[in-house]
Amino acid sequence: MAAVPNRSQVAEMLSLLRSRGERVTTARRAVLEALVQYRDDHLGTEELALRIREDHPDIHLSTVYRTLEYLEDQGLVHHVHLAHRAVSHHVAQDHHQHAVCDHCGRAFDLDISMFDELSRRLADEHGFTVELGHITIGGRCADCSA
Amino acid sequence: MAAVPNRSQVAEMLSLLRSRGERVTTARRAVLEALVQYRDDHLGTEELALRIREDHPDIHLSTVYRTLEYLEDQGLVHHVHLAHRAVSHHVAQDHHQHAVCDHCGRAFDLDISMFDELSRRLADEHGFTVELGHITIGGRCADCSA
DNA sequence: TTCACTGCAAATAGTTTGCACATAG
DNA sequence: CTATGTGCAAACTATTTGCAGTGAA
Numbered sequence: 001m002a003a004v005p006n007r008s009q010v011a012e013m014l015s016l017l018r019s020r021g022e023r024v025t026t027a028r029r030a031v032l033e034a035l036v037q038y039r040d041d042h043l044g045t046e047e048l049a050l051r052i053r054e055d056h057p058d059i060h061l062s063t064v065y066r067t068l069e070y071l072e073d074q075g076l077v078h079h080v081h082l083a084h085r086a087v088s089h090h091v092a093q094d095h096h097q098h099a100v101c102d103h104c105g106r107a108f109d110l111d112i113s114m115f116d117e118l119s120r121r122l123a124d125e126h127g128f129t130v131e132l133g134h135i136t137i138g139g140r141c142a143d144c145s146a
Numbered sequence: 147m148a149a150v151p152n153r154s155q156v157a158e159m160l161s162l163l164r165s166r167g168e169r170v171t172t173a174r175r176a177v178l179e180a181l182v183q184y185r186d187d188h189l190g191t192e193e194l195a196l197r198i199r200e201d202h203p204d205i206h207l208s209t210v211y212r213t214l215e216y217l218e219d220q221g222l223v224h225h226v227h228l229a230h231r232a233v234s235h236h237v238a239q240d241h242h243q244h245a246v247c248d249h250c251g252r253a254f255d256l257d258i259s260m261f262d263e264l265s266r267r268l269a270d271e272h273g274f275t276v277e278l279g280h281i282t283i284g285g286r287c288a289d290c291s292a
Numbered sequence: 293t294t295c296a297c298t299g300c301a302a303a304t305a306g307t308t309t310g311c312a313c314a315t316a317g
Numbered sequence: 318c319t320a321t322g323t324g325c326a327a328a329c330t331a332t333t334t335g336c337a338g339t340g341a342a
Contacts, residue, residue, distance in 0.1 A: 023316055025322060046306075060324050065307065067322095081227050087306090099274050108272060117263050118283075126254060127288030128245050135283055136227075137264075142273030169341055171297065192331080206299050211332065213297095233331090297340080304333070314323070 009036055009091070013076050022074065030056050031067045035077065035091050042098070042107045044086035081136055082107055097132065101141035108141065155182055155237070159222050168220065176202045177213045181223065181237050188244070188253045190232040227282055228253055243278065247287035254287065 010032045014024050034052045043051065049064040068089050071077035075092060082088045082100055097110040115132060122128040156178045160170050180198045189197065195210040214235050217223035221238060228234045228246055243256040261278060268274040 021317095023321065025316070027323070044306090058324080062308075062325080063323055069308095070322095099268060099272065099276075101274075102277060108274065110268070110272075114264055114267050118260055121260050122245060122256070122283065122285070126245065126256075127291070128247075128254065128283075129286045129291055130245075130283055131248060131285040135281070137268065137274075137276055137281055139268070139274055139276040145273070145275055169296065171341070173298070190331095204299080208300080208333075209298055215333095216297095294342095295340105296342100297338105299338085300336095302334085302336105304331100306329100306331085308329070309327085311325095312323105313325105314321100315319105316321080317319095 009093070013091070016076070017074065020074075026056065027059050027063050027067050028071070030059055031064060031071065032076070032091070035089060039090060040109075042082055042088045044082075044088055048089065097135050097137070099137040099139060099141075101144055102138050103140055103144035106141060110137070155239070159237070162222070163220065166220075172202065173205050173209050173213050174217070176205055177210060177217065178222070178237070181235060185236060188228055188234045190228075190234055194235065243281050243283070245283040245285060245287075247290055248284050249286055249290035252287060256283070 010029065013032055014029060017024055017028070030052050031048075034048055038048070038051060045065060045068065046061065049059070049061045052059050052064060068077060068079070072079065072089075077089050078092050079087050079089045080098060082098060096112065097115060099108045099110055100106070101108075112132060115130070115135070119130040119132070122130055156175065159178055160175060163170055163174070176198050177194075180194055184194070184197060191210060191214065192207065195205070195207045198205055198210060214223060214225070218225065218235075223235050224238050225233050225235045226244060228244060242258065243261060245254045245256055246252070247254075258278060261276070261281070265276040265278065268276055
């Protein structure tokens with residue numbers, strides 16, 4: 001799916017920051033690396049911070065919060081409200097939607113094309129520009145319907 | 147839209163509870179009345195509790211939380227994650243979707259038919275049963291796009 | 293009368309902030 | 318060198334829970 005190997009995706013985002021005159025710090029690199037490495041795991045912020053600390057025990061949870069906020073401001077990261085209380089972050093390029101089972105909590109990635117008609121109608125009928133990637137669909141997964 | 151006038155919608159839900167052998171209390175009646183009265187205002191839980199207290203100063207915030215949870219268990223109420231931190235409740239019969247502007251926070255009600263294709267594809271391709279009414283679409287409203 | 297419900301206060305979870313020190317540029 | 322970023326502790330917000338008293342059936 002990615003036209004560019006993961007390895008350089010972080011490097012690319014870091015040079016983008018540098019080109020904007022932003023500082024590149026250990027925490028920023030570590031957060032981006034973790035988001036790329038665990039991209040499929042839909043980790044909450046605290047869980048993400050735990051993984052980051054495996055390699056960087058000195059990076060504080062509050063720094064992860066601040067860094068994620070910063071990276072969102074920079075447009076490099078988006079967030080999704082997955083389960084009821086958990087917020088999950090992902091790099092902006094990984095645009096996908098989620099369906100979350102209200103029963104078991106599992107998150108399923110959805111193809112963006114599923115939202116084509118919906119976005120078009122929202123634009124036409126309400127002038128509303130959907131921010132894809134932020135949508136979460138709740139319901140019952142196949143297993144939990146049984 | 148409703149086949150039944152608002153006035154009796156609460157009464158109806160209360161008799162349903164009674165018919166199940168559940169207790170009808172002041173708090174339960176007050177919460178349902180407020181949900182019906184302010185159905186278009188997308189109130190958060192705390193704000194809802196404030197309105198309820200105008201008439202029933204003795205109903206505690208924690209009771210509102212517990213009552214909403216109870217009414218959800220009974221299937222009479224659903225909740226929606228509207229803005230980033232706010233959870234809003236509405237009576238289950240008022241099934242509609244929301245688009246929330248990430249910029250000004252306004253919520254727009256959407257026609258359910260917009261989700262027909264999406265629900266069908268989720269069912270067909272993933273065996274996932276969408277719980278309509280729980281979906282929130284983020285993005286920019288027409289005004290804030292300017 | 294009896295057991296579910298409620299008020300209150302205190303606990304918890306997730307997130308944010310002030311401040312002094314560390315570090316990228 | 319100097320502004321920006323970070324660690325830490327403490328504050329905050331939304332929500333939940335334990336317990337003893339209240340009230341619906």
